[in-house]
Amino acid sequence: MSGTAPQPTTAAANPPVQPMEAGFGTRDLVRVSATADLPAPDRQLTKLAKLIDVSKCIGCKACQSACVEWNDTTPEIGENVGVYENPHDLTPDMFTLMRFSEWENPATNELEWLIRKDGCMHCEDPGCLKACPAPGAIVQYSNGIVDFIHDNCIGCGYCVTGCPFDIPRISKTDHKSYKCTLCSDRVAVGQGPACAKACPTKAITFGTKDDMLALADDRIEDLKSRGYDNAGVYDPEGVGGTHVIYVLHHADKPGIYSDLPENPRISPIVEGWKGVTKTAGMAAMGVAAAGALLMGLFSRGNKVEAEEEVAAERLVRDREDI
Amino acid sequence: MARLFYSERGDHIESTEPVRVSRYRGITRLNHWITAGSLILLALSGLAFFSPSLYFLTGLFGGGQIARWLHPILGVVLFLSFALLFLQMWRLNLPRPEDTTWVTRIGDVVTGHEERLPELGKYNAGQKFIFWAMSGLILVLIVSGVMMWQQFFDGLVPIQIRRIATLIHALAAVAIILVFILHVFAAFWVRGTLRAMTRGDVTGGWAWRHHRKWLREVAGRGDRGPAE
Numbered sequence: 001m002s003g004t005a006p007q008p009t010t011a012a013a014n015p016p017v018q019p020m021e022a023g024f025g026t027r028d029l030v031r032v033s034a035t036a037d038l039p040a041p042d043r044q045l046t047k048l049a050k051l052i053d054v055s056k057c058i059g060c061k062a063c064q065s066a067c068v069e070w071n072d073t074t075p076e077i078g079e080n081v082g083v084y085e086n087p088h089d090l091t092p093d094m095f096t097l098m099r100f101s102e103w104e105n106p107a108t109n110e111l112e113w114l115i116r117k118d119g120c121m122h123c124e125d126p127g128c129l130k131a132c133p134a135p136g137a138i139v140q141y142s143n144g145i146v147d148f149i150h151d152n153c154i155g156c157g158y159c160v161t162g163c164p165f166d167i168p169r170i171s172k173t174d175h176k177s178y179k180c181t182l183c184s185d186r187v188a189v190g191q192g193p194a195c196a197k198a199c200p201t202k203a204i205t206f207g208t209k210d211d212m213l214a215l216a217d218d219r220i221e222d223l224k225s226r227g228y229d230n231a232g233v234y235d236p237e238g239v240g241g242t243h244v245i246y247v248l249h250h251a252d253k254p255g256i257y258s259d260l261p262e263n264p265r266i267s268p269i270v271e272g273w274k275g276v277t278k279t280a281g282m283a284a285m286g287v288a289a290a291g292a293l294l295m296g297l298f299s300r301g302n303k304v305e306a307e308e309e310v311a312a313e314r315l316v317r318d319r320e321d322i
Numbered sequence: 323m324a325r326l327f328y329s330e331r332g333d334h335i336e337s338t339e340p341v342r343v344s345r346y347r348g349i350t351r352l353n354h355w356i357t358a359g360s361l362i363l364l365a366l367s368g369l370a371f372f373s374p375s376l377y378f379l380t381g382l383f384g385g386g387q388i389a390r391w392l393h394p395i396l397g398v399v400l401f402l403s404f405a406l407l408f409l410q411m412w413r414l415n416l417p418r419p420e421d422t423t424w425v426t427r428i429g430d431v432v433t434g435h436e437e438r439l440p441e442l443g444k445y446n447a448g449q450k451f452i453f454w455a456m457s458g459l460i461l462v463l464i465v466s467g468v469m470m471w472q473q474f475f476d477g478l479v480p481i482q483i484r485r486i487a488t489l490i491h492a493l494a495a496v497a498i499i500l501v502f503i504l505h506v507f508a509a510f511w512v513r514g515t516l517r518a519m520t521r522g523d524v525t526g527g528w529a530w531r532h533h534r535k536w537l538r539e540v541a542g543r544g545d546r547g548p549a550e
Contacts, residue, residue, distance in 0.1 A: 034374035133371040134386050154386035156371060157472030161485050170472055175387065269485040273492055281496035282373055288500050292507040302434045302512045304527040312341045312526025312537065319541040 007046055007143065011192020011206035022188040024141055031140035033132035045143035049209035050182065050193060052117050053219055053247040054257065055228070056203035059084065059098055059115040066198030067096045070183065092171035095119055095180040096195060099258035116246070116257040117195070117204065120167045120180035122146045124240030127266040128179075130274055131162025137177075144209065144243035147184045150176045164239060164264035182243065212245060219247045238265030328443030328535045330414065335541055341526025343540055345444075345518040353407050354519055360400040361502060367393040368495050394471045401464045408457055414444045415454065420535075421447035441534040452505045459498040466491040 005016065005023035028041050068075060073093035078086055084100040096119035103112045126146045129138040137152035138159065148159075148168075155175030159168040168177045183193035191197070192206035199205075205215060216233040223231035232251025235241050246260070254260040336342040346354070367389045370379035383389040420440040424431065424447045430438040431448070445453070469479045469487035479487065509515045514528040529537035 034377060036374065133374065133377065135374055135377055152386075154380075154390040155472065156390045157470070157476060158371075158488070160472070160476075160481065161470075161488050166481060170476065175391075175473065267482070267485050269482075269489050273485075273489040277489065277492050277496075278373055281492065282375075285496060285499050285503075288503045292503050296507055296510050299511065301510075302436075304514050304525060304531050306527075308530045309340060309525060309527035312530040313339060315530065315537065316335055316338050316341050316526060316541045 005188060005190035007048070007208075008187055008190050008192045009207045009211065011196035011204075012202075015186075015189065015191040020189060023190060024143060024188055028141045028143070029139050030142045031126070031129055032136055033129045033138040034135040041142055043142070045141065047209040048143045048145065048182075048187065048207070048243060049212040050122075050196060050244045051205045051207075051212040051216055051247065052244065053203045053205070053216075054114065054116055055219070055223055055231070055247060055249045056201045057098075057115045057117065058201055058203070059100060059113075060200060061086070061098050062198040062200055063117055063195035063204055064094065064096055064098060066194040067180075068094070070186070070194035071095060071181075090118065090167065090169055090179075092169045092173075092176075092178040095178065101256065101258045103256045114257050116260060118167075118258065120146065120182070120244065121165055121236075121239070121264075122180075122182055122243035123164075124242065125266065127162035127164050127239070127270060128159035128168055128177075129162070130266060131158040131270055133158055141184070143187075145182045145184050145187065146243075147181050148177055148179060150174075150178075153177050162266065162270050164261060164266060180244075209241075209243065209245075216245065216247050223247070223249055234260065236261070236264050238263050326539065328414070328533075328539045329543075330410075330444070333444070333536070333540045334543075336523050341529075342523045343526060343529045343537060344523045346522050348522065350407070350410055351519055351522055353403060353410070357400060357403040357407055360396045360403060361498075364393060364396050364400060365495075365499055365502070367396070369499075372492060372495070391473070394467055394473070397464060397467050401460060404456065404460050411453060412457075415450045417447075417450065418443065421450065424448075436531050441538075442532065442536070443539075444533055444536040446532065448508065452501060452508075455501045456498065456505075459494050459501065462494045463491060463498065466494065 004021040007023055008015070024045055028043070028045055029038065030041060032038050067073075073095070075087055075091055075093040078088065081088070085097065087094050087097070090097050096117055099116045099118050101114045101116075103114050104110070105112050122144055123146065124144065126138070126140060129140060129146065132138045133156060134152050134154045136149055137154070138146065138148055140146045153176040155170055155177065157170050157177070159177050160166070160170070168179045170177050183191070183195075186193060193204075196204040196206040205212065207215075213233065213235070220231045220233065228249040230252040231247070231249050234246035234248050234251060234254055246257075248254060248257060250256060254262055332344070332347050334344050336344050366379050367383055369376045370386075370389055371377075371393070377386070380386045380389040383392055420442060423440045424442065427439055430436075431446075466487040468475055469484055470491060509519075512532065514525055518524050526537070529540075
């Protein structure tokens with residue numbers, strides 16, 4: 001080993017080839033599912049982000065291939081139903097998916113072919129992690145990566161309920177939840193995500209979040225000079241910002257990009273379930289159980305008296321005499 | 323045979339000195355304990371998913387994965403088992419005028435002044451509450467539970483509906499655990515009750531004190547039930 005891998009600031013550069021210690025790990029965890037009182041890490045990693053510039057994407061699916069290759073998944077061979085999406089949806093074996101939509105722009109009366117690379121957004125406030133009941137199954141590192149630790153996953157699907165973007169998929173084979181890892185294993189050894197590395201048009205870039213936001217600003221300026229007045233960045237505040245961000249040419253209408261949510265946030269139903277329901281429910285059950293136990297132990301109980309036995313005997317005898 | 327208002331056909335006087343009255347036949351007791359067992363296991367595994375502080379309960383089942391797999395299967399067992407219990411018990415759990423009186427004199431119930439309460443059939447209003455609360459909550463739990471059953475029913479309902487189902491499932495689960503606690507407490511507190519679900523019979527005094535109309539009807543029938 002020769003030193004620790006640096007935090008990658010780009011996916012384009014070739015990675016170091018000598019063996020190195022991972023650049024981040026369990027000591028950098030800032031959130032762990034179903035775990036309270038996590039000690040704060042003693043250092044803060046630079047926030048990372050993947051920028052997906054929708055205006056530069058040509059829909060070649062090299063990112064999908066790279067993702068399959070790196071993660072060694074084997075998506076099922078699908079069936080052509082006359083659409084470009086392949087496979088038809090995210091699966092436990094396909095962590096990222098090019099979604100294609102045709103949109104008629106009312107301003108220009110022209111058809112626009114919108115292609116969005118779908119996958120985990122790596123929310124700063126992850127709904128999956130909030131919903132997860134299994135300690136340590138979902139973790140968040142201080143660089144912003146949200147990762148599933150499959151050894152701890154129980155396959156309940158609560159992360160699906162918690163996610164505002166409908167991303168996690170549960171395997172029917174091993175009953176564990178899967179999604180994009182932002183190539184945490186590559187990032188840990190100084191490399192960028194496989195999809196970003198494979199992208200031929202640099203529609204996908206990777207680096208520090210600050211750099212990616214700056215790059216997005218350049219791109220937005222360029223798009224605006226080309227007549228896309230509503231070009232903008234998609235880094236939704238409702239989930240505290242994300243570590244996968246988009247440049248959209250129509251940032252005022254994210255919904256046209258295959259239903260990208262307008263203002264995603266953790267559902268208030270999920271917040272209510274994991275918040276007040278849990279606290280009040282535990283208190284109610286605890287008080288009831290303790291109260292019943294104490295009453296049961298110390299109260300005299302409702303006892304039948306001797307004369308009632310006699311009364312019953314008289315009643316039964318009298319009836320039989322009839 | 324005359325129509326029965328306060329008792330089941332199988333209820334009968336087992337012995338006269340001392341009086342013992344058969345309350346639940348063997349098959350009903352077996353049915354009850356399967357229901358009880360599955361409810362307890364469901365509560366233990368469900369609580370593990372409800373709060374991280376109780377996640378250790380998955381250890382009773384062999385880990386989180388197995389608990390996750392088993393919980394909904396036990397749910398189906400509970401539903402079917404309770405359905406059979408329901409069919410045997412619903413008729414005598416229908417509300418009757420004396421239930422209103424009983425409820426308004428709940429203070430006398432709690433302080434054990436049975437002599438100030440109306441004569442009752444096989445079930446009092448409290449037992450009827452337990453019965454109908456269990457029935458309603460089990461129905462809510464099975465319906466919302468199926469919507470959350472990832473392994474076999476993912477995609478059955480949209481995610482937004484699943485979120486609502488999950489919240490309702492949690493609320494109903496808390497409610498049924500509270501009802502369960504009340505049920506168990508009452509069975510212990512009212513001395514002489516437990517044997518109705520273990521040995522199947524109760525003493526004459528117990529029947530006289532708590533369910534006199536039931537006792538009158540059973541005694542008045544004259545027959546000794548199908549066993550004799």
